[in-house]
Amino acid sequence: MQDFFELKNIVKSFGENRVVKGANFGVRCGEVFSLLGPxxxxxxxxxxxxxxFEDPDSGSVHLDGKDIxxxxxxxxxxxxxxxNYALFPHMTVYDNIAFGPRTAGMEEKKVAEMVxxxxxxxRLEAHAASKPDTISGGQKQRVAIARALxxxxxxxxxxxxxxxxxxKLRQYMLLELDRIHDEVGTTFIxxxxxxxxxxxxxxRIAVMNNGVIEQIGTPAEIxxxxxTKFVASFIGDTNFFNAKxxxxxxxxxxxxxxxxxxxxxxxxxxxxxxxxxxxxxxRPEKFRIFDKKPETDLNSFEAEVIDIVYQGAQTRYxxxxxxxxxxxxxxxxxxxxxxxxxxxxxxxxxxxxxDDVTTLPEESPH
Amino acid sequence: MNSQQKSEKHIxxxxxxxxxxLTIPSFVWLCIFFLVPTILVFAIAFRTADPFGGIDSGxxxxxxxxxxxxDYVSVFWRTIWVSCVVTAIxxxxxxxxxYWIAQQNPKYRYWYLLAVxxxxxxxxxxRIFAWRxxxxxxxxxxxxxxxxxxxxxxxxxxxxxxxxxxxxxxxxLPFAILPIYAAAEKFNFSLIEAARDLGASRFxxxxxxxxxxxxxxxxxxxxxxxxxxxxxxxxxxxxxxxDGELLGNKxxxxxxxxxxxxxxAALAALLSLIITVPVLVxxxxxxxxxxxxxxxxxxxxxxxx
Amino acid sequence: xKSRYTSLLVTLLVxxxxxxxxxxxVSQSFNASRxxxxxxxxSLKWYEALFNDYSVxxxxxxxxxxxxAATLFATIIGACAAWTLNKYKRSKLQTLHYGLVYAPLxxxxxxxxxxxxxxxxxxxxxxxxxxxxxxxxxxxxxxxxFTVLARLQDFDFNLIQAAEDLGAGNARIFLxxxxxxxxxxxxxxxxxxxxxxxxDFVVTFFVGGPGSTTxxxxxxxxxxxxxxxxxxxxxxxxxALTFTVAIAGxxxxxxxF
Numbered sequence: 001m002q003d004f005f006e007l008k009n010i011v012k013s014f015g016e017n018r019v020v021k022g023a024n025f026g027v028r029c030g031e032v033f034s035l036l037g038p039x040x041x042x043x044x045x046x047x048x049x050x051x052x053f054e055d056p057d058s059g060s061v062h063l064d065g066k067d068i069x070x071x072x073x074x075x076x077x078x079x080x081x082x083x084n085y086a087l088f089p090h091m092t093v094y095d096n097i098a099f100g101p102r103t104a105g106m107e108e109k110k111v112a113e114m115v116x117x118x119x120x121x122x123r124l125e126a127h128a129a130s131k132p133d134t135i136s137g138g139q140k141q142r143v144a145i146a147r148a149l150x151x152x153x154x155x156x157x158x159x160x161x162x163x164x165x166x167x168k169l170r171q172y173m174l175l176e177l178d179r180i181h182d183e184v185g186t187t188f189i190x191x192x193x194x195x196x197x198x199x200x201x202x203x204r205i206a207v208m209n210n211g212v213i214e215q216i217g218t219p220a221e222i223x224x225x226x227x228t229k230f231v232a233s234f235i236g237d238t239n240f241f242n243a244k245x246x247x248x249x250x251x252x253x254x255x256x257x258x259x260x261x262x263x264x265x266x267x268x269x270x271x272x273x274x275x276x277x278x279x280x281x282x283r284p285e286k287f288r289i290f291d292k293k294p295e296t297d298l299n300s301f302e303a304e305v306i307d308i309v310y311q312g313a314q315t316r317y318x319x320x321x322x323x324x325x326x327x328x329x330x331x332x333x334x335x336x337x338x339x340x341x342x343x344x345x346x347x348x349x350x351x352x353x354x355d356d357v358t359t360l361p362e363e364s365p366h
Numbered sequence: 367m368n369s370q371q372k373s374e375k376h377i378x379x380x381x382x383x384x385x386x387x388l389t390i391p392s393f394v395w396l397c398i399f400f401l402v403p404t405i406l407v408f409a410i411a412f413r414t415a416d417p418f419g420g421i422d423s424g425x426x427x428x429x430x431x432x433x434x435x436x437d438y439v440s441v442f443w444r445t446i447w448v449s450c451v452v453t454a455i456x457x458x459x460x461x462x463x464x465y466w467i468a469q470q471n472p473k474y475r476y477w478y479l480l481a482v483x484x485x486x487x488x489x490x491x492x493r494i495f496a497w498r499x500x501x502x503x504x505x506x507x508x509x510x511x512x513x514x515x516x517x518x519x520x521x522x523x524x525x526x527x528x529x530x531x532x533x534x535x536x537x538x539l540p541f542a543i544l545p546i547y548a549a550a551e552k553f554n555f556s557l558i559e560a561a562r563d564l565g566a567s568r569f570x571x572x573x574x575x576x577x578x579x580x581x582x583x584x585x586x587x588x589x590x591x592x593x594x595x596x597x598x599x600x601x602x603x604x605x606x607x608x609d610g611e612l613l614g615n616k617x618x619x620x621x622x623x624x625x626x627x628x629x630x631a632a633l634a635a636l637l638s639l640i641i642t643v644p645v646l647v648x649x650x651x652x653x654x655x656x657x658x659x660x661x662x663x664x665x666x667x668x669x670x671x
Numbered sequence: 672x673k674s675r676y677t678s679l680l681v682t683l684l685v686x687x688x689x690x691x692x693x694x695x696x697v698s699q700s701f702n703a704s705r706x707x708x709x710x711x712x713x714s715l716k717w718y719e720a721l722f723n724d725y726s727v728x729x730x731x732x733x734x735x736x737x738x739x740a741a742t743l744f745a746t747i748i749g750a751c752a753a754w755t756l757n758k759y760k761r762s763k764l765q766t767l768h769y770g771l772v773y774a775p776l777x778x779x780x781x782x783x784x785x786x787x788x789x790x791x792x793x794x795x796x797x798x799x800x801x802x803x804x805x806x807x808x809x810x811x812x813x814x815x816x817f818t819v820l821a822r823l824q825d826f827d828f829n830l831i832q833a834a835e836d837l838g839a840g841n842a843r844i845f846l847x848x849x850x851x852x853x854x855x856x857x858x859x860x861x862x863x864x865x866x867x868x869x870x871d872f873v874v875t876f877f878v879g880g881p882g883s884t885t886x887x888x889x890x891x892x893x894x895x896x897x898x899x900x901x902x903x904x905x906x907x908x909x910x911a912l913t914f915t916v917a918i919a920g921x922x923x924x925x926x927x928f
Contacts, residue, residue: 053832074838086829090851099847100837151837385759389768392752392812396771399809403786404778410789421793462681469678478682480921485689487917491872491890492906496692498894499699499903506695536692539685589777597779599873604894614781621785621877627792634785638778645777 004029004187005050005155010059012045019045021211023059027155032181032188034198037208038234043191044083046208047157050189051080063154079148080157084164085140087132093143094119094128100151118146121183138169142176149184158190162197174200195235199223207231225269229360232281239326241280245272245359256280256359260322264299266357277362284329286356289317289342290349300351305342317342319350326350407638410631419625433632438616445613446640448527449595452534456542456591457584459535464546464583465576469555479547486540494604497533498524501605525607533601538594542587549583550576585648593641613637693910700903717904727905730889737800737875737885738868741807746861748808749815750853753860756816757823775813783810784877791878798880806878807868814867815860822856862920869913 003026012020020042027033035043048054050061052073060069068076079100087096097118101111119125122142127135132143141161148156161177162170178201181188192198198205199219206216207230215227226232229240246255246263254268258280272278294300303321317328328350342348411429416422432438467478485493500507501523511517523529553576561571577584599614606612613633620630701713721727752772759765775783787806788798796802830852834844872887879888886909893902 051836053835073832073835074840078836080833080836082829082833084827084829086827086833088830088833088848088852099834099839103834103838103843147833147837385755385762385764388751388755389764391748392772392816393768395748395809395812396775399787399790399805400775400783401771403790404782406789406793407782407786410793459681459685462678463685466678466682481686482689485693487866487913488693488910489887489890489906489913490870491887491894492696492909493692495890495894495902495906496696500692500695536688539689543685593777594779597781599781600891604891614779617781617785618876621788627789630785631789634782638782641777641779641782 003027004064005189006062007046007050008060008062010046010049010056010061012042012049012054012056019211020049020056023208023211023213025206025213025216027187027189028203030185030187031203032190032201034190034192034202034205035208036192036195036198036205036234039193041208042211043193043208044159047080047159047189047191050155051078051157052076053080077151077154078157079151079153079155080159081141081144081148081161083159083161085132085144087140087143087147089132092129092131093124093135096132096143097147097150099147104151114150118150121149121180122146137165138173138176141165141173145177145180149180149186153186155187155189158188160192161190162192162194170197177201199235207234209234226281226358226360229279229281232358232360236283237327237329238281238283239324241282241324243278243280243359245274245276245278248274253354254359256357261301261324264357265354266299266359267355268359270359270361272359272361279360279362281358281360282352282356284316284327285331286352287326287328288351289319289328289330290351291340291342291346293349294351296351298351298353300349303348303350305344305346305348308342308344315341319348321350404638407631407634410628411635413628413631415626415628419627421627429628429632432629433636438633441611441613441616442636442640444611445596448531448534448612449592449598451531452538452595453588453592455531455535456539457546457587459539460542460546460587461577461580461584463543464550464580465572467543467547468550468553475551479544482540482543490537491600491604493537494533494601497529497536498605501529501532524605525610527606527610529605529607530598530602530610530612533605534595534598537601538591541590541594545586545590546580546583549580549586553579589644589648592644596641597637696903697907697910700907717901718908720901721904721908724901726884727886727889730884730886733800733883734869734885734887737804737807737883738865740804741811741868742861742864744804744808745811745815745864746857749812749860749864750819750857752812752816753819753823756820757826758828772813772816775810776817780810780871780873781877784874787874788877798878798883800883802878802880803875803883803885806874807871810871810874811864811867815864818860818863819853819856822853822859826852859920862916866913866916866920869916 005027007023007025010020010023011018019040023042023046025033035046037043045054049056052068052071052075056069060067062068063076063078088099091099094115097115098111101114102108106114115128116125119128122145124135124139124142124146127139132140135143144161145156145158158177162173165173174197190198190201202219204216204218205222207214207222209230215222215231217225222231223235226235232238233240241258241261243256243258245268246257248254248268249265252268252271253265254272254274255263256266256278257263266280288294288298290300293302301321303319303326305317306320306325307318309316309318314329314331317330319326319328410421412425412427414422414424414426414429463482467475467482470478488496499505502508503522503524505523508517508523512519557575557579558571561575562568566574597614598612599618602610602612602615603618606615614637617630617633617637620626620633700717701715752768756765756769756772783806787802787809791798791802830848831844834848839847869885870887871885872891875883875885875888876891879885884892886905890902890905890909893905
């Protein structure tokens, strides 16, 4: 698919501090594209460059095939939903939403039509005459979205739009955002530090760290096949093991020597050669716990249960094997009712499948 | 890239044309009408007066030597002494008031505070005049005190140092209460409960937890009371009598009735130097201001490189 | 509980101390007796005498003219200063600028008066209305700046970007966003300037000349020479005037957007 919005080789520094170190990505028409990363990773700066509020030191911004790098924010067909909403406090909800069309010099009758339509979409018809400080956080958020969308932008930028809301409201607003996106079909770029927001809303995610985009992919790709240690640890939980590639097996597998635990066949995604130092990442839910060595082709080693945390839908175990503390999550499943739950101090066998391993080369691909 | 033209649009750190244009009015105005006159005071202190009340040409140390005479020095000490007493009284009264208001229901705090501020809305001179009426030998206060037998027949309330101190406290007190209240309002009163819980007496908790907690407010209060008190002129002039003269009166007399402008300048220069001491101490104590000073030093260092 | 009673007691004493002279003054202004003290009956004769005194009317006019002129200029200059101080916080120029605006606040009136007098004398400028207005603008600028600056610190600069994002140009942003939101702050600064100008005696005393007598200066000379009872009446009228301005200022600062 043709990229609809593109950033090419964007570099940006504030003083000595280089916050964006050569960002490249393309966003497809109609998708929700998330920039995900810890605070200070440069994601907001990229968003501000896209919106025209910040100028890149070098690189270019393209929308619909046109270079818009030098275009001021009020000329771009891009609108922004600001982090703390930035609703005009002295105007009503109606006037806030009407600001864009009125600025464009549209006649009041047309403006009223458009605003009414927006109010209907965000289900706030009853609050048209309210001032922003009299409505709730979630309502403010919806007004901010309507105010941006009424200009029919080609691209909507959302800067941590749910950060100020509490958990329940955040989950509700995620559904609302999804519904609004389906309704208008505008392309969204969504900045967040919350992986669950990004996972549930996005078509694709760009994971950023330290001014660099570490990986771009669908939520499943990023979770199942992280390309760097950072991505593996930032998205979800994982266990890391220092290891060395041993004998190459046929197909796409190799033996990996996980120091002290033994040699295990693993999927060799990066086609590493024998002797390469690697970090092995295995997610907690990929492990299974057995009371004796499983007689299958699963990899396994012996360990001792040192801690158990019951979490309702699942149980989290901490087991110790040699110098490693390993984090394991098991879902509670009725099929296993007769299965004896391990308890503190039990000797158990920890097993996993060779395909559920991510081997990451020591040097990141960058 | 047209990066120079672009940096005009959004500014981070560097100065731009828009910044200069908007800074010029206040900057230039205060340079001409504040900075230059202040420097002039120090310069004219090294001149002598001409017979017509103007300023003679030529430089001299004579004027400075003149204002270091014994009778001036005693006025200096008296001014400092009175200002210290006034500051102490204002703190003594201001801290309990700030403490009390800060503990009230937030809904009513504003009104209590307003009650303290309202007397400030009366003209400065009229407040002094009101005290003259009140302290007058035939006035309400003295007659009441006499009737109650609290003061001897020969005690007069007006035209002495006591009157100067009372009226100066009266005009300065709201300015002491405001910063103390502002600090006390932000103070976390559960800290006092914590101290009480750990065995501290009420007074000990107040002294060892509350007072250090509102330190910044107290420093500001000291500044806003001590400095105007040092420069006080109208109050000693109107309620002080012959014994109540302070430095401000000497400056005013030298500037008007008994005109000798260089001598007035020399006195003013000394007064500014005295005031600089507490201001500098407070500046160094407060981080925010300290940062400004370090910034200045850094920019000075940059330009020499 | 003891300490709380102590602070309550001190607060009550302080309030009594603050209001005693004012209550005294207002009641005396309606006292028929010439020298105050003994109450000899309700009278408005001192108010009558006041309104027949041409020089008092003249001083009142001067006060208002000086106040308005100083307010106008100080507000414009101070509002610009506050804007730059807030917007360009990080620049070195503003660090200097901040110091320059801050300094007049910690200088006693006597020093400001004498230094301006010395400058006007050195430049051989005739003292009068103009010099008083110039001096008043100078001390008002700092107060206006800090009043507006306090409001600006609550101002969300994202609003400007939001307006820009929605297509507004500079003029529209200024008229629709900045002015309505900062208007009350600037008005409060202006009220502050007018109140300060009206209240000032010391600086006016130093830099004033023939024809620039303001109400405070008039009160001063009456206190030195005139009959006290008229001053009572003048004080009460003056107080009413200041209260009006101050209350208006309070409403503007209290009002939320």
